[in-house]
Amino acid sequence: MFKILAKEAISPTVNLFRIEAPSVARAARPGQFVMLMTDEQGERIPLTIANWDEAEGSISLVVSSVGHTTLKLATMQPGDTLAHVVGPLGKSTEIGNFGKVACVATGYGMLTIVPPAKALKAAGSRVFSVISAPSKSELLQPERLGEVSERLIVTTADGSAGRSGWVIEPLKELLVSEGIDRVMAIGSLCMMKLVSEASRGLKTTVSLNPIMVDGTGMCGACRVSLAGTPRFACVDGPEFDAHEVDWDLLMARRCSYPMEAACGESAYRCRSCAQW
Amino acid sequence: MAELNLSRVEMPRQDPLIRSQNFLEVALGYSATEALSEAARCIQCPKHPCTGGCPVGVDIPDFIKALRELDLASSSRILKNKNKLPGICGRVCPQETQCEQSCVLARRGAPVAIGRLERYVADWERRQDALELPLRLPPTGQKVAVVGSGPAGLTCAADLAVAGHAVTVFEALHVPGGVLMYGIPEFRLPKAIVRHEVDSIMALGVEVRLDWVVGNILAVDKLFALGYQAVFLGTGAGLPMFMNVPGEIFSGIYSANEFLTRVNLMHAGEPGYDTPLPMGSQVAVIGGGNVAMDAARCALRAGAERVFIVYRRTKAEAPARAEELENAEEEGVVFCGLTNPVRFLANARGWVTAMECLKMELGEPDAKGRRRPIPKPGSNFIMDVDTVVIALGTTPNPLVPATTPGLDIHPEGTIIVDKEGHTTKPGVWAGGDAATGAATVISAMGAGRTAASSINAYLKDPSDWPAIDQTG
Ligand SMILES: Cc1cc2nc3c(=O)[nH]c(=O)nc-3n(C[C@H](O)[C@H](O)[C@H](O)COP(=O)(O)OP(=O)(O)OC[C@H]3O[C@@H](n4cnc5c(N)ncnc54)[C@H](O)[C@@H]3O)c2cc1C
Ligand SMILES: Cc1cc2nc3c(=O)[nH]c(=O)nc-3n(C[C@H](O)[C@H](O)[C@H](O)COP(=O)(O)OP(=O)(O)OC[C@H]3O[C@@H](n4cnc5c(N)ncnc54)[C@H](O)[C@@H]3O)c2cc1C
Ligand code: SF4
Ligand code: FES
Numbered sequence: 001m002f003k004i005l006a007k008e009a010i011s012p013t014v015n016l017f018r019i020e021a022p023s024v025a026r027a028a029r030p031g032q033f034v035m036l037m038t039d040e041q042g043e044r045i046p047l048t049i050a051n052w053d054e055a056e057g058s059i060s061l062v063v064s065s066v067g068h069t070t071l072k073l074a075t076m077q078p079g080d081t082l083a084h085v086v087g088p089l090g091k092s093t094e095i096g097n098f099g100k101v102a103c104v105a106t107g108y109g110m111l112t113i114v115p116p117a118k119a120l121k122a123a124g125s126r127v128f129s130v131i132s133a134p135s136k137s138e139l140l141q142p143e144r145l146g147e148v149s150e151r152l153i154v155t156t157a158d159g160s161a162g163r164s165g166w167v168i169e170p171l172k173e174l175l176v177s178e179g180i181d182r183v184m185a186i187g188s189l190c191m192m193k194l195v196s197e198a199s200r201g202l203k204t205t206v207s208l209n210p211i212m213v214d215g216t217g218m219c220g221a222c223r224v225s226l227a228g229t230p231r232f233a234c235v236d237g238p239e240f241d242a243h244e245v246d247w248d249l250l251m252a253r254r255c256s257y258p259m260e261a262a263c264g265e266s267a268y269r270c271r272s273c274a275q276w
Numbered sequence: 277m278a279e280l281n282l283s284r285v286e287m288p289r290q291d292p293l294i295r296s297q298n299f300l301e302v303a304l305g306y307s308a309t310e311a312l313s314e315a316a317r318c319i320q321c322p323k324h325p326c327t328g329g330c331p332v333g334v335d336i337p338d339f340i341k342a343l344r345e346l347d348l349a350s351s352s353r354i355l356k357n358k359n360k361l362p363g364i365c366g367r368v369c370p371q372e373t374q375c376e377q378s379c380v381l382a383r384r385g386a387p388v389a390i391g392r393l394e395r396y397v398a399d400w401e402r403r404q405d406a407l408e409l410p411l412r413l414p415p416t417g418q419k420v421a422v423v424g425s426g427p428a429g430l431t432c433a434a435d436l437a438v439a440g441h442a443v444t445v446f447e448a449l450h451v452p453g454g455v456l457m458y459g460i461p462e463f464r465l466p467k468a469i470v471r472h473e474v475d476s477i478m479a480l481g482v483e484v485r486l487d488w489v490v491g492n493i494l495a496v497d498k499l500f501a502l503g504y505q506a507v508f509l510g511t512g513a514g515l516p517m518f519m520n521v522p523g524e525i526f527s528g529i530y531s532a533n534e535f536l537t538r539v540n541l542m543h544a545g546e547p548g549y550d551t552p553l554p555m556g557s558q559v560a561v562i563g564g565g566n567v568a569m570d571a572a573r574c575a576l577r578a579g580a581e582r583v584f585i586v587y588r589r590t591k592a593e594a595p596a597r598a599e600e601l602e603n604a605e606e607e608g609v610v611f612c613g614l615t616n617p618v619r620f621l622a623n624a625r626g627w628v629t630a631m632e633c634l635k636m637e638l639g640e641p642d643a644k645g646r647r648r649p650i651p652k653p654g655s656n657f658i659m660d661v662d663t664v665v666i667a668l669g670t671t672p673n674p675l676v677p678a679t680t681p682g683l684d685i686h687p688e689g690t691i692i693v694d695k696e697g698h699t700t701k702p703g704v705w706a707g708g709d710a711a712t713g714a715a716t717v718i719s720a721m722g723a724g725r726t727a728a729s730s731i732n733a734y735l736k737d738p739s740d741w742p743a744i745d746q747t748g
Contacts (some may be wrong), residue, residue, distance in 0.1 A: 027493050036451060042551040043542065044450070045330055084450040086487035147747070152730050213551075216489055217673050218458075218514040219534035225525050231520060235675065249525050252626020 001081040005058055011193030012063045015074055016034065016050070021243035022057030024049065024087045030095065030115035031207060031239055034059070034087030035215040038072050042083065045069045046212045046234070048186075049088060055215065059085075062140065064112040073121045090238050094205070099181035102174055103145065104130045104167050106187030106194050112139040118148045120184075126150055127148045128178055130170045133192075136161035151178075157228070168194050174186045175199065189251050196242035208233045210250060225249050227233040282385025285314040287392050293553065296576045296607035300460045303367070310677030311396040312523055315344045318388045321380055326442075329378030332722045334358045334388055336375060337689045343397055353399040353408070355394060360431050360477070361721060363469045368393025368460060374430060387662035393623070409479060413440035420736050421446060421504040423676065426454020428708025430477050431724030437480040439732050444504070445463065445734060446488040452542060453511055455709075459533070464634050467540075481729070485493050491679040496704060505738075506731045508722060513622060513709035519562070522621030528570045528628040532563070532571045532667035536645050539574045556662025557581040562617060563667035564594035569601060569657070570664045570738060572609045583609045588616040588636050588649040612659075612718075616651065630660045663676045668690055672710050680704070684744075688713060694744050697727030702741040705731060710726070 024034060024171040028049045036045045051060035062151040065074045076082075093116040100121055105113040110131045117127050133139045134157045146152040153170045154162030163170065174180060175198070183204040188219040192206040210233050213219040217235040224233050225246035231237065288304040289295075295302050298528075306314065318340045326336040335354050342351035355362045371391035379387035385641075401408075418441045422433045425447040431442045451457050453456035456470045478484060490496065490511075499507050518524055522576075539543040542551035559575040561568050564587035573584045585604070587594055590613040594601060605611060615634040619628040635655035638647040672689045682701040684692045690713050697705040707723025711714055 023488070023493055040450075041543070041549045043552075068359050072550075086448065086450070086489060088492055089489065213534055213537055214449065216514075219515070219518045219676060220518065220531040220539055221524055221534045223518070230520070230525060246525075249626065252527060252622070 001083070001260055002078055002085040003081050004078050005056075005113075007076070007078050009134075010062070010140050011115050013138075014233070015063050016065055016111070016141075017063060017073075018058050019061060019082065019085060021058060021085045022060050023088075024059050024085060025054045025253040028059060028088045029092035031093030032088035032090050033238065034085050035212070035233065036060070036086075038069060038080060038163045039083045040078065043069050044084075044213060044215065046089075046208070048108070048210070048214055050111045051115065056171045062108045064108050066257060068246040080119075081207065086215070087273055089232055091236070093184075093207075093239050094118065094120045094125050097116070098203075100128060102128050102130065102171060102178075102180045102183045102199075103149070104185040104187070104191070105145065105181065106132050106167065106191045108140070109186030109207070110124070110142065111144060112150065112244070113184070114144050115246045116184065117145060121148050125182075127182065128157070128174055129153065131160075132156065132165075132167040132173065134158065161167045164260040167191060168198055171195060172198055174188070175202070183242075189247065192242060193245075193247040193251070194221055196245065196247070205239050205243065206242040207238045208245065208250065209238065280319070280381065280384065280491040281317045282381065284317065284386040285310045285392075287389070288726075291644070292606040292608070294655070295463065299344060299577055301465075301466050302463050302603060305399060306396045308394055311343065311393060314389050315340050315393055318344075319380070323380075323382060324558060325378040326375040327434075329375040329586075330358075331374060331716075331718045331723065332358050334375070334394075339397060340393060347655075348400045349408070351397045352593045355397055356410075359394075359718075359721065360434050360725075361427060361473050362394050362469060363398035363415045364427070364456060364465060364473060365397055365463050365718055365721070366391050366393075367469075370716065372597070372599075374718070397439070402469065406420075408564065408747075409476070410438050412438050412480060415442070416440040416735065418442070418506075419444070420506045420508065420731060421499045422508045422510060422511055423453060423496075424448075424475070424510035424708075424710070425484060426510055426512050426708060426720060427456060428512075428710070428720035429454070430474065430723040431721045432508045432705075432707070432728045433482045433512060433724075434477045435725055435728035436478055436731060437477075437726070441732075441735065444492065445484045445485050446481060446490050446494070448489040449541070449582075450486050451483050452486065454510075455514075459539045459567070459570070461536065461540055461574050463573070464570070465564050468694065484683070487674070496676065496680040496683070496701075500703060501592075505735060506705065507607035507698070508697070508724070508727050508731065509676055509704065509710055510707040510708045510720070511668045511676055511706075512715045512720075515671045515673045515689070516666070517668045517670060518666055519617065519668060521617060521619055523622060526620055526622040526628045527626050528554070528662060529666065530569045530663045532561075532665055533670065535571050535665045536567075536574060539578060540568060545578055553578055553700075555580060558661045559583045559663040559665065560586050560659065561665045561667055562586050562659040563669075564589065564591075564596055565667060566596045566600055568665075568667035569596045569604045569609075573607060573665050575665065576607055576609065584659075584661070585609055585611045586615050586617065587611070587613050588632070589638065589646065590614060590678045593638075593646050595656045614649065614706070615659075616649065617664075618656070621658075627662070628664055630658050631664065632656055633659055638742060644658045670709075670714050672713070676710075686700060692744055694731035694742060695726070697723060698742050698744055700744045703734075704742070 222233040227244040376387040543549040544553035636649040708720030
């Protein structure tokens with residue numbers, strides 16, 4: 001059983017959980033994820049390991065309430081137990097001294113990008129970050145990414161914090177002004193897709209989040225098309241080369257249920273998957 | 277000698293029209309009277325070729341004799357002496373190509389319905405209050421890790437526990453049982469039976485750790501560092517194959533593993549369960565094996581209006597058991613033979629709406645003697661479907677080999693083993709689908725058992741590890 005040790009509401013729709021999971025904490029590396037079931041009748045959902053504490057035997061998960069299971073999770077309290085947490089799953093982020101790396105994040109990515117960014121910094125890379133949210137209240141602990149970044153550019157759609165606007169413009173400026181060598185993006189699909197368009201010619205990695213069922217390579221639900229070849233995001237990813245991803249297919253697939261709820265009206269407002 | 281009775285007692289089944297709407301078991305099992313009159317057909321022949329036809333050598337005439345004498349406890353003991361999971365095997369073994377095929381009565385008429393009798397005895401045992409446990413030898417103080425809780429791993433674990441070793445089973449999923457839980461549907465193998473078998477193995481003192489992906493959480497080498505002296509890999513063949521044709525990534529297209537996992541393991545669509553099963557009304561299942569039949573019959577039960585089996589050869593070449601094909605057709609599944617999809621089409625939302633198929637014809641036999649399907653040029657046609665399940669088979673998951681230096685695999689991904697299950701890595705055995713590729717429950721069980729006795733011998737005397745060659 002996996003006990004919830006702490007829960008903190010960090011935005012109107014996002015909670016940060018600390019969960020007892022010693023075996024996961026022992027093996028976790030940046031960029032890996034867990035599959036979680038709230039109860040025996042629940043669905044298995046993938047969540048990135050946002051932090052871990054081997055000594056305490058705990059992991060942190062940042063959870064956006066977007067649908068059935070994440071809303072159920074939001075009603076759970078410290079002391080409650082989760083039926084299943086399995087991980088770490090997937091490959092870890094490629095870490096190294098890559099020169100200047102731009103880290104771009106929206107939604108839960110603002111926190112799940114922290115462990116890879118920190119590891120990159122420790123390996124000698126210089127980290128420059130850009131994050132964005134609809135408004136100030138939806139920025140997720142920006143100081144955490146700020147701590148590992150030489151520069152953090154914050155933008156909000158309504159201008160309530162930082163620059164007003166979205167991540168793409170500041171990223172484009174950064175690419176030129178800093179002479180960025182590599183880009184890493186974690187967040188909504190539409191954001192990652194547009195980042196990959198903005199960063200043509202630069203090595204760019206993204207953390208893909210297709211629908212998953214088992215998370216161990218057994219079902220193929222998570223298959224994504226990479227340079228025309230099908231790959232399983234749960235075992236071959238979730239990190240992939242952004243310029244090889246077939247974004248349109250992925251977006252069509254990811255939003256497969258409920259069938260009607262497509263990614264929002266405008267590409268930038270992925271309201272239905274709430275990862276904006 | 278009594279006169280031979282050449283026709284078997286039929287086993288009652290649910291009516292096709294009713295059963296296609298529910299997940300309850302299709303074959304209802306013998307009553308006591310039916311079981312006894314079927315058992316009476318066995319002539320107890322001294323040579324009993326049936327035993328030789330059984331992959332684990334169950335003493336078939338003996339268990340049938342005890343049943344006839346109404347000594348069900350002995351009958352069950354005789355069965356379990358060779359087969360740890362009779363309630364499962366009685367239901368899912370392909371007896372028609374194993375013990376029943378070898379029965380002497382088969383030469384003149386219907387063989388003794390050995391599988392049905394096995395099921396009868398196992399079901400009797402399950403209904404008894406007290407579980408009869410085999411005697412455990414005194415603790416040896418030695419630890420063995422078993423990876424995977426399918427029939428191979430469970431059998432290996434049970435045998436090693438009886439031998440007195442401390443056994444831990446590591447299972448990646450949240451439920452033990454492997455394909456028995458996530459693949460084979462409830463209506464062929466009720467999950468309560470699998471749970472009962474798992475419980476009886478845990479009652480031997482086997483520890484089952486769920487949610488443990490060996491490779492990711494703990495590499496095989498780490499298991500040795502933790503004090504396990506031997507490791508058995510029963511990780512199955514869970515990696516689904518796709519067709520690699522355009523559009524296969526569209527929504528509404530599932531692997532059989534995903535479709536069956538949603539239905540069987542996650543209970544999609546059942547009240548109280550959260551996992552959805554996004555499905556349309558016109559379902560095509562691609563493939564001609566047992567897995568395809570299971571997926572098709574699940575789709576019907578999950579509410580599909582029409583379900584097609586799309587197979588590139590004809591019914592005669594289909595690898596599915598004749599009985600399963602017949603069950604599926606009785607329930608309303610439509611068989612479209614000599615048809616091969618070449619491309620999938622989708623709507624603007626990326627949801628599959630149709631598939632373009634080619635008509636095939638049969639050519640010369642291939643290496644296995646099955647006639648090869650050859651596309652008829654220009655025979656392309658469109659089949660409107662809104663859900664597709666691809667059941668083309670599976671290969672072993674590469675995770676454990678990829679994280680275990682020294683563990684060699686064949687090009688197809690199966691782990692290289694010798695007859696006793698030794699792998700190329702000292703201290704590590706493998707068996708079941710992980711070593712053979714997708715096969716049967718009973719062969720996986722047999723491999724688990726063989727490896728257990730080899731592990732036993734090794735723990736007593738860890739002598740030289742045999743050299744394993746590619747052909748082993
Ligand atoms: C590798 C990986 C890591 C992830 N890490 C995190 C994380 O750290 N924090 C977090 O909040 N979420 C994360 N996600 C997304 C998270 O898994 C989904 O939001 C969750 O499964 C939705 O489940 P639900 O039952 O609440 O919503 P549902 O009721 O299933 O769906 C509600 C809405 O969410 C959308 N949705 C469904 N599945 C996904 C998905 N996989 N990704 C995005 N949107 C989806 C649907 O289109 C639908 O509009 C990750 C996904 C993957 C694959
Ligand atoms: C739909 C379907 C229907 C079938 N019907 C029949 C039938 O009627 N009759 C018959 O005889 N056979 C049937 N089979 C085949 C039969 O089920 C298999 O041959 C048998 O289950 C193989 O047993 P196994 O123990 O080798 O592997 P599996 O049953 O596949 O079990 C392997 C287990 O290992 C776990 N695992 C994998 N990797 C790891 C890891 N890294 N760490 C921890 N755990 C891991 C898996 O999660 C799984 O639980 C069917 C198969 C399918 C898919
Ligand atoms: S071969 Fe058939 S008749 Fe002979 S002992 Fe076996 S089951 Fe009975
Ligand atoms: S989630 Fe099942 S294979 Fe990746």
